[in-house]
Amino acid sequence: MDKRTLLSLTTDIVSSHASLNELTREDLLDEIQNVFAKLSALGGDDSVPCVPIAEDAGEFGVVQTVPAVPLAAAFAADKVFCMVCGKGMKTLKRHLSTAHGLKPGEYRKQFGIPTGTPLIAKEYSQARRKMAQDLNLADGLAKARAARGKKK
Numbered sequence: 001m002d003k004r005t006l007l008s009l010t011t012d013i014v015s016s017h018a019s020l021n022e023l024t025r026e027d028l029l030d031e032i033q034n035v036f037a038k039l040s041a042l043g044g045d046d047s048v049p050c051v052p053i054a055e056d057a058g059e060f061g062v063v064q065t066v067p068a069v070p071l072a073a074a075f076a077a078d079k080v081f082c083m084v085c086g087k088g089m090k091t092l093k094r095h096l097s098t099a100h101g102l103k104p105g106e107y108r109k110q111f112g113i114p115t116g117t118p119l120i121a122k123e124y125s126q127a128r129r130k131m132a133q134d135l136n137l138a139d140g141l142a143k144a145r146a147a148r149g150k151k152k
Contacts, residue, residue: 010036017070036070038086067111077122083111092119 005031013035018028067074068086075081079088084100084107096119102110104119118125132138 006036006039009039013039013070013073016072020072034066034068035070071111071113075117075122078124080119080121083107083113088119089151090124 010032014028014031017023017031033109040084067083069081069083071083073081074083076088079090080092080094082086082095082099084096084102087099089095092107093104096104096107100107107113107119109117110115
């Protein structure tokens with residue numbers, strides 16, 4: 001990726017993040033440097049080592065992690081990006097547990113992600129839903145539940 005493209009992407013991401021969050025001048029400069037460095041490291045390849053960047057312990061001694069990807073950019077249609085390391089994938093649950101030792105609830109709490117937000121790419125979810133409908137899996141589930149209810 002050329003430098004102009006990186007600068008353009010960095011500008012878009014940081015301006016989106018800054019429009020939703022109040023940032024000091026120092027925070028804004030750090031954000032620009034972090035996003036540019038992360039995009040440079042990605043360079044079109046999703047194989048980035050997963051290393052969280054932790055800040056000092058805040059109130060109540062809780063360590064807060066600086067997101068590698070802003071919340072607004074983390075949930076794309078074809079990929080969901082890990083906010084810890086910036087890696088993009090179809091689902092996050094397994095990655096979070098194996099690479100970072102996090103449960104989905106802990107991850108959501110750490111980065112302020114609403115509980116109703118799925119940690120799966122929209123296109124992937126829709127494809128699985130369509131496949132389940134084509135195979136009539138809902139009918140089989142209803143029959144199994146009815147059979148289980150009769151046994152009790």
